[in-house]
Amino acid sequence: MFSDETNPNYSANATGGDPFASQGQERNGTFSRTGYNVLSVFLGCIMVFGFLNNLIVLILFCKFKTLRTPVNMLLLNISVSDMLVCLFGTTLSFASSVRGQWLAGARGCMWYGFINSCFGIVSVISLAVLSYDRYSTLTVYNKQAPDYRKPLVAVGGSWLYSLLWTVPPLLGWSSYGLEGAGTGCSVSWTERTASSHSYVICLFVFCLVLPVMVMVYCYGRLLYAVKQVGKIRKTAARRREYHILFMVITTVVCYVLCWTPYGVVALMATFGRPGIVSPVASVVPSLLAKSSTVINPLIYILMNKQNYCENSP
Numbered sequence: 001m002f003s004d005e006t007n008p009n010y011s012a013n014a015t016g017g018d019p020f021a022s023q024g025q026e027r028n029g030t031f032s033r034t035g036y037n038v039l040s041v042f043l044g045c046i047m048v049f050g051f052l053n054n055l056i057v058l059i060l061f062c063k064f065k066t067l068r069t070p071v072n073m074l075l076l077n078i079s080v081s082d083m084l085v086c087l088f089g090t091t092l093s094f095a096s097s098v099r100g101q102w103l104a105g106a107r108g109c110m111w112y113g114f115i116n117s118c119f120g121i122v123s124v125i126s127l128a129v130l131s132y133d134r135y136s137t138l139t140v141y142n143k144q145a146p147d148y149r150k151p152l153v154a155v156g157g158s159w160l161y162s163l164l165w166t167v168p169p170l171l172g173w174s175s176y177g178l179e180g181a182g183t184g185c186s187v188s189w190t191e192r193t194a195s196s197h198s199y200v201i202c203l204f205v206f207c208l209v210l211p212v213m214v215m216v217y218c219y220g221r222l223l224y225a226v227k228q229v230g231k232i233r234k235t236a237a238r239r240r241e242y243h244i245l246f247m248v249i250t251t252v253v254c255y256v257l258c259w260t261p262y263g264v265v266a267l268m269a270t271f272g273r274p275g276i277v278s279p280v281a282s283v284v285p286s287l288l289a290k291s292s293t294v295i296n297p298l299i300y301i302l303m304n305k306q307n308y309c310e311n312s313p
Contacts, residue, residue, distance in 0.1 A: 031181050039181055040097040042287050047090040050293035054083035057297045071244055073151035075300055078126045081119040082293040089116040096183035109185040113176025114166055121162035121207050128211035129154045130248050131218040165207055174199035180282040189269040200270050215252055251299050258292040261285040
C-alpha cells in the first residue's frame with residue numbers, strides 16, 4: 001500500500017554531507033553484488049509482468065463492452081494505479097538495484113515515495129469501496145439499469161483521499177526517505193520524532209486498518225446474506241453476481257496477504273528498537289508487496305475469461 005520496501009534509519013530530510021552517498025556506502029557493506037543482482041531480477045520481473053498484465057486488462061476493458069460494468073470501473077481503477085506503480089516506481093527501483101545505489105537523488109526519492117504511496121492507497125480505498133458496492137448490490141437486488149455515476153465518483157474520491165494522506169510528508173509532516181536495500185524510497189518509518197510517529201499512526205489507521213475493517217464487515221454480512229438466500233433464488237443474474245463477489249473477495253485476500261508482512265515490518269521499524277529491521281530483512285516483504293501489481297490483473301483476466309470469450313465476435 002505505502003511503497004515497496006521498509007525504511008532503514010534514514011530520512012530524505014537528513015542533514016550533513018551527502019546522505020545518499022553515505023547511505024549507499026552503508027548498504028554496500030550490507031548487500032553484496034549478488035544480492036543486488038537477485039533483487040534486480042525480481043524487480044525486473046515484477047516491472048515487466050506487472051505492466052503487461054495490467055495493460056492486457058485495459059485492452060480487454062476497451063475491447064469488450066460486457067466488461068464495462070460499474071463494478072469493473074473500480075477494478076479498472078486498481079489496474080491503472082498498479083500499472084502506474086510499475087511505470088514510475090518499479091522502474092527506478094530496478095535501475096537503482098542494477099547499479100547498487102539510489103540514482104535519483106533527494107528530490108527523486110521524495111517523488112518516488114509520494115507516487116508509490118499515492119497509488120497504493122488508491123488501490124486499498126478502491127477495494128474498500130468495492131466491498132460496500134458488493135454488499136449493497138447483493139443484499140438489495142434489483143433490475144434497474146447499471147448506474148455509472150457512483151463508481152466514477154468513488155474513483156475520483158479514492159484519488160483525492162490518497163492525495164490527502166500522501167501530500168503531508170512533502171509539506172513537513174513526516175517525510176519520504178530511502179529504505180531497504182537503498183534502491184527505493186517510502187515514508188520514513190524509523191524517524192524518531194513526534195511528528196513522524198503521529199503521521200505513521202494516522203496513515204495506518206485511516207489507510208489500512210479502517211479500509212480493511214470496512215471490507216471485513218461488508219463481506220462478513222454479505223456472506224451471511226448469501227448463505228441465507230442461496231437456496232431461494234438461483235437465477236443466472238444472481239449467479240453472475242456471486243461470481244463477481246468471489247473475484248472481488250479473492251482480490252482483497254491476495255492484496256492483504258501481499259501487504260500484511262510489509263505493514264508488520266514497517267510498524268516494527270517505527271515503534272521497535274533502532275535497527276530491529278535490517279535492510280536485508282526488509283527486502284522480502286517489499287518484493288511481496290510489489291508482487292500485488294502482477295497478481296491483481298491475473299485475477300481479473302482469469303475470472304472474467306468466460307465473459308469476454310462468450311461475447312467475442
